[in-house]
Amino acid sequence: MGKLNPQNLSRGDKIRIGLLILVLILPFFPFISDYMLHIIILIFLYMILALGLNIVPGFNGLLDLGYVGFYGIGAYTSGLLTFHFGLSYWVIIPLAFMNGAIWGILLGAPTLRLTGDYFAIVTFGFSELVVLFLTNEIWLTRGPLGLPGIAPPSIDLSLFGGPKWEFVGELPYYYLAIVMVLITVFVMHRIQDSRLGRAWFAIRDDETAAVSCGINLLNYKVIAFAISAAFGAVGGSFFARWVTFLSPDMFKFWESFLVLCMIVLGGMGNIWGVMIGAVVLVSLSEVLRELLPLLGLPVNVRFLAFGLIMVLMMRFRPAGLMPIPAVAAKMKAGQVKRKRGPATAELKTGLKK
Amino acid sequence: MTPILDIKNLSKNFGGLKALQDISFRIDPGEIIGLIGPNGAGKTTLFNCVAGVEKPTQGQIIFSHKNSSISVGGKKPEKITSFGIARTFQNIRLFDNLTVLDNVKIGRHCRFKSTFFGAVARTRGQQVEEKAITESSQQYLEFVGLKGRGEEIASSMPYGDQRRLEIARALATEPQLLMLDEPAAGMNPMESRDLMVLIQRIREKGVTILLIEHDMKVVMGVCDRVVVINHGEWLTEGKPKDVQNDPKVIEAYLGSGAANAA
Numbered sequence: 287m288g289k290l291n292p293q294n295l296s297r298g299d300k301i302r303i304g305l306l307i308l309v310l311i312l313p314f315f316p317f318i319s320d321y322m323l324h325i326i327i328l329i330f331l332y333m334i335l336a337l338g339l340n341i342v343p344g345f346n347g348l349l350d351l352g353y354v355g356f357y358g359i360g361a362y363t364s365g366l367l368t369f370h371f372g373l374s375y376w377v378i379i380p381l382a383f384m385n386g387a388i389w390g391i392l393l394g395a396p397t398l399r400l401t402g403d404y405f406a407i408v409t410f411g412f413s414e415l416v417v418l419f420l421t422n423e424i425w426l427t428r429g430p431l432g433l434p435g436i437a438p439p440s441i442d443l444s445l446f447g448g449p450k451w452e453f454v455g456e457l458p459y460y461y462l463a464i465v466m467v468l469i470t471v472f473v474m475h476r477i478q479d480s481r482l483g484r485a486w487f488a489i490r491d492d493e494t495a496a497v498s499c500g501i502n503l504l505n506y507k508v509i510a511f512a513i514s515a516a517f518g519a520v521g522g523s524f525f526a527r528w529v530t531f532l533s534p535d536m537f538k539f540w541e542s543f544l545v546l547c548m549i550v551l552g553g554m555g556n557i558w559g560v561m562i563g564a565v566v567l568v569s570l571s572e573v574l575r576e577l578l579p580l581l582g583l584p585v586n587v588r589f590l591a592f593g594l595i596m597v598l599m600m601r602f603r604p605a606g607l608m609p610i611p612a613v614a615a616k617m618k619a620g621q622v623k624r625k626r627g628p629a630t631a632e633l634k635t636g637l638k639k
Numbered sequence: 640m641t642p643i644l645d646i647k648n649l650s651k652n653f654g655g656l657k658a659l660q661d662i663s664f665r666i667d668p669g670e671i672i673g674l675i676g677p678n679g680a681g682k683t684t685l686f687n688c689v690a691g692v693e694k695p696t697q698g699q700i701i702f703s704h705k706n707s708s709i710s711v712g713g714k715k716p717e718k719i720t721s722f723g724i725a726r727t728f729q730n731i732r733l734f735d736n737l738t739v740l741d742n743v744k745i746g747r748h749c750r751f752k753s754t755f756f757g758a759v760a761r762t763r764g765q766q767v768e769e770k771a772i773t774e775s776s777q778q779y780l781e782f783v784g785l786k787g788r789g790e791e792i793a794s795s796m797p798y799g800d801q802r803r804l805e806i807a808r809a810l811a812t813e814p815q816l817l818m819l820d821e822p823a824a825g826m827n828p829m830e831s832r833d834l835m836v837l838i839q840r841i842r843e844k845g846v847t848i849l850l851i852e853h854d855m856k857v858v859m860g861v862c863d864r865v866v867v868i869n870h871g872e873w874l875t876e877g878k879p880k881d882v883q884n885d886p887k888v889i890e891a892y893l894g895s896g897a898a899n900a901a
Contacts, residue, residue, distance in 0.1 A: 480765070481768070484745050487741070488737075488748075491735055496734075498720060498809075499720065500717045500748050502715075503717075
């Protein structure tokens with residue numbers, strides 16, 4: 287295990303390990319309130335969602351506007367299985383993962399032949415369909431009344447003669463969320479450096495060339511969509527057992543947009559960038575929620591602020607806060623070209639005259 | 640000897656436009672065939688039909704390798720690549736944002752099979768496979784003369800090197816037949832001389848080559864045989880020298896007056 291030798295660690299690894307230790311001991315700092323823990327858990331949850339969504343636009347270059355549909359499916363899978371059958375959360379996680387993947391395949395297989403905007407519209411339609419289903423199929427979901435009283439997760443060791451812990455307060459959820467984020471990051475990392483990941487990057491860069499290398503576009507896009515959906519559903523399953531109440535209007539289009547913004551803001555295709563996007567947007571949302579009423583503005587003005595941030599990002603850092611190196615290089619080259627473009631050329635010829 | 644590629648009465652229409660009409664020719668294993676013709680003659684359309692990007696309207700394309708014959712006409716392009724036909728593109732199509740090495744690794748894609756679960760669990764089989772992919776990709780880079788440049792970003796390389804990289808990527812799919820679409824376009828005389836050497840070396844590896852090229856020096860220098868098409872129709876074929884002096888070919892390129900003058 288030479289890898290764990292501190293001398294062999296790169297600067298980036300040191301920062302990551304430092305951050306992880308900080309995050310692990312964070313709840314014990316005196317200034318951390320339950321409310322703050324709640325927000326941090328929310329950040330973790332959105333990290334899982336953003337990492338999951340990132341596969342589709344970040345790795346494959348397909349615009350997905352309906353991610354919240356899979357989040358909703360996962361949440362209701364978790365909620366209903368708990369409500370009706372009292373299943374343990376540890377059993378529900380793989381079930382939610384599979385259910386998300388199944389719906390990803392069902393939606394993706396027929397529609398991923400579409401390109402660009404057309405595909406985006408279909409995904410958008412799907413997420414609206416999910417909300418309508420959750421609202422109207424009252425026999426299953428109780429409709430707009432929502433699904434209250436979902437039992438929190440617990441660690442039950444009574445089978446082995448051990449004790450049974452129920453999740454009380456934010457702290458257990460906090461550590462559960464950290465574990466889930468770590469697993470998600472781990473999986474994404476492994477995929478990124480694999481044959482599967484390379485096939486996705488090939489599709490993102492040039493579909494025609496990817497095909498000529500023997501990559502079956504539809505198969506790989508469906509795999510991407512399914513895995514992305516599965517992580518969305520896992521995020522949803524956590525959400526259900528954490529807030530212990532579900533209603534259809536929690537899964538409106540706005541959520542898809544927010545997660546997409548995190549990816550664009552952080553740097554599409556970059557695992558760390560996407561996580562930073564989640565940190566920035568969730569905390570900003572909370573800060574604005576507190577700040578705006580003080581300024582006498584309605585809380586929903588924060589949506590305007592998000593829009594403004596996106597416009598500014600497009601102008602100044604189009605590749606995101608932490609772009610993947612190649613994209614960063616390209617954007618930089620583009621900017622240099624623009625700066626030395628016609629304007630300066632004219633200036634030079636003008637000077638010569 | 641069975642030809643490696645046998646094109647029989649191939650036609651391709653785009654609506655009313657007859658891009659290819661009743662074209663037939665054969666390529667023997669180990670040959671370097673030049674496909675020439677004036678602009679708009681249908682050379683790239685023919686390539687696309689063989690590569691599976693376009694579906695032929697009529698006719699057959701038979702690819703034979705190791706005693707088995709496959710009709711590739713109308714098959715999916717990724718299937719055709721796995722049969723053993725690789726191609727490069729007229730305007731270079733690399734994976735611009737990826738490294739040089741990754742570009743070649745993606746070329747190796749169709750010869751391996753690890754998936755999501757292998758990638759996440761990093762099983763023994765997957766590790767062995769990944770190592771094999773990297774090592775063989777390095778070899779292909781070395782073969783085309785890009786050794787030690789695997790970490791560069793593909794789009795940042797000079798034009799001639801990008802062409803070489805595209806050829807390396809095509810070779811990485813382990814083709815029996817390699818189709819090069821204007822590989823010398825935009826190259827200076829030095830670069831195209833190097834390219835000719837490279838093409839010869841690829842043939843020495845046992846790969847048959849079909850080449851579209853406008854640079855007559857390259858065509859004359861490397862091709863064993865030349866097929867000329869004009870207005871989507873087969874015009875003539877033969878040894879480069881004979882074709883070069885064929886009045887029909889001169890007429891096709893320069894018009895009927897020129898043929899008389901010659």
